[in-house]
Amino acid sequence: MRILIIDDEVRRMQATVDMLRSDHHIVDQITNPSQALQKLRSAPKQYDLIILDVMMPIDNENEFKVLDTDYGLRTGVLLLNKIKEIYTFTAPIVVLTANYEIEEELKGKVNHFLRKPVPYAQLKAAIDKLHTKS
Numbered sequence: 001m002r003i004l005i006i007d008d009e010v011r012r013m014q015a016t017v018d019m020l021r022s023d024h025h026i027v028d029q030i031t032n033p034s035q036a037l038q039k040l041r042s043a044p045k046q047y048d049l050i051i052l053d054v055m056m057p058i059d060n061e062n063e064f065k066v067l068d069t070d071y072g073l074r075t076g077v078l079l080l081n082k083i084k085e086i087y088t089f090t091a092p093i094v095v096l097t098a099n100y101e102i103e104e105e106l107k108g109k110v111n112h113f114l115r116k117p118v119p120y121a122q123l124k125a126a127i128d129k130l131h132t133k134s
Contacts, residue, residue: 001049001127002025003027003048004027005028007029010029010031015120019120045088049091049131050091051093051123052079052095053095054074054077054106076095094110094127095113096116097113097114097116098117112126114126
């Protein structure tokens with residue numbers, strides 16, 4: 001599978017990236033929501049799965065200018081809404097976040113919700129389940 005991880009925590013995600021690659025997945029990681037949106041808009045079918053963090057720093061570029069700082073840290077939610085507007089985008093989305101309260105808000109918008117820190121076996125099980133559905 002070709003997987004895109006959108007998460008600002010590069011170091012924390014490195015072990016996950018390495019394990020996904022050892023399971024023969026092709027993995028790209030983007031830390032900037034605007035760059036991720038641009039990549040998905042230009043090639044919406046490029047990835048088989050998106051792994052998205054919700055709590056990312058405010059992205060002061062283009063569409064992610066946020067005045068309300070409480071919402072600003074939830075840049076991933078803004079990104080998710082913009083991804084859903086790409087009519088040819090069909091890849092499943094797995095959300096990884098430490099923000100437990102957001103699960104109800106994201107119901108119906110994502111395919112799977114996992115709370116950080118996520119054991120790799122749990123992430124792998126979610127990926128395998130989504131992969132067998134497609």
